[in-house]
Amino acid sequence: MSLHAVLLALHVAAGGAGLVLAAPVMWAPKRRGVHTLLGRAYALATAVLCLSAFGLIAYDPARLVGLGVLNVLTVGWVGAGVWLARPDPAHGQD
Numbered sequence: 085m086s087l088h089a090v091l092l093a094l095h096v097a098a099g100g101a102g103l104v105l106a107a108p109v110m111w112a113p114k115r116r117g118v119h120t121l122l123g124r125a126y127a128l129a130t131a132v133l134c135l136s137a138f139g140l141i142a143y144d145p146a147r148l149v150g151l152g153v154l155n156v157l158t159v160g161w162v163g164a165g166v167w168l169a170r171p172d173p174a175h176g177q178d
Contacts (some may be wrong), residue, residue: 088143095136101129123169130162 105126112119137155141148 087171090141091136091139094132095140098129098136099130102126102133105129123165127162127166130158134159134162 107145109119109122109126112122125133134155141152141155143153
């Protein structure tokens with residue numbers, strides 16, 4: 085199996101996982117527990133999605149420039165979500 089096929093399989097699997105996890109993460113009550121666990125799984129799926137996208141883009145950058153733009157935006161959006169979800173020691177939250 086070629087590296088391209090492996091990257092594509094990872095990309096499809098991570099994208100599917102992200103689609104499956106997105107709604108439950110949004111609908112879960114915003115507190116520790118289910119929301120936190122699903123949110124971490126979603127962030128992990130998105131990280132795999134973005135890393136595999138960078139690898140796929142390396143195979144054909146001219147044709148996949150749109151994927152590169154979406155990838156950079158996705159990294160920014162998920163990074164902002166992780167940053168906003170971090171614990172706030174000033175307010176005594178863990």
